[in-house]
Amino acid sequence: MRVLGIETSCDETAASVVALREGAEPEILSSVVLSQIEEHAAFGGVVPEIAARAHVEALDGIVDAALANSGLKLADVDAVAATAGPGLVGGLIVGLMTAKAVAAAARKPLLAINHLEGHALTARLTDGLDFPYLLLLVSGGHTQIVLVRGVGDYQRWATTIDDALGEAFDKTAKMLGLPYPGGPNVERVAKEGDATRFAFPRPMKGSAQPDFSFAGLKTAVRQAATAVAPLSDKDVADICASFQAAVSDALSDRVGRSLARFREEFPDIAEPALVVAGGVAANKAIRAALEEQCARRGFRFIAPPHELCTDNAAMIAWAGIERIRAGLRGEDAFRFVPRSRWPLDEVSAPVVGSGRRGAKA
Secondary structure, X not given: OEEEEEEOOOOEEEEEEEEOOOOXXXXXXXXXEEEOHHHHHOOOOOOHHHHHHXXXXXXXXXXXXXXXXXXOOHHHOOEEEEEEEOOOHHHHHHHHHHHHHHHHHHOOOEEEEEHHHHHHHHHHHHHOOOOOEXXXXXXXXXXXXXXXXXXXXXXXXXXXXXXXXXXXXXXXHHHOOOOOOHHHHHHHHHOOOOXXXXXXXXXXXXXXXXXXXXXXXXXXXXXXXXXXOOOOHHHHHHHHHHHHHHHHHHHHHHHHHHHHHHHHHOOOOOOOXXXXXXXXXXXXXXXHHHHHXXXXXXXXXXXXXXXXXXXXXXXXXXXXXXXXXXXXXXXXXXXXXXXXXXXXXOOOOOOOOOEOOEOOO
């Protein structure tokens, strides 16, 4: 089975071909990702209209490159899978409409994929992980702990009650005058800082409520920066290091509660696993804190390679393969309308951001 995946949910234009042969491990035959960082850097964040136009200009060439790198022609693939949500609706339209055209012209099946499901299933592509397992999804738009029981079967155990963690990183970077993207630059500068200088709060730590919160921490960073302004390079490094330490500590505490719950609900699983996915999962300090928490509780810690933590099309192609194998192709993808909001768990009541467009988290 060979599936062409297309991803355009935010500011990466990506295409990939993933293959699964009988009796063999899955194989990423090609993965092409074009970042738009330079286009958005001047604005300090992603501009939806610029992102959509960039996808229009680049996507055909990216798809051609992915096919060429895989050694296959379009006629050789068995299906086309495209991100249909959640994300910036302009980019989603570009990717899904392109996938519809490609699939129709080649007479191939089309699958509309939830971007979050791509992240949720990546560990099965890279590590062959069995169900069930816990997923910590940390990105610019989401911070959630999800029980992954099977393909299409997800239960949200915790979510943020305000900001997503990636958003907190980006806004902290902007307050401190660091360039876009914020997350990698905060991590880079934090290496030179003193993580004990600023006593930032650990939001929700020790709370019986399982959720996350980062708005108060972001406010504490702004107050600290204002108190010591004008900021020297040392001040910025110390604030970044202290912020990153607070985040790592809070995440570890919140995740620990869900690990304990998993142990209670699945006592017969000898080696339970925590999977960490999303762009923030690339942060080494956060990974180290979560690895320590997992080791303490007897959990296997799995974080996909950096290039598969951030947005990519290999995870979308793999989610397509998983859905085909499970017989879950869903509604007619040629009639599917892109969804800017599309929670993995559509049963649990939303905590924040529910409105006309649907639940955010």
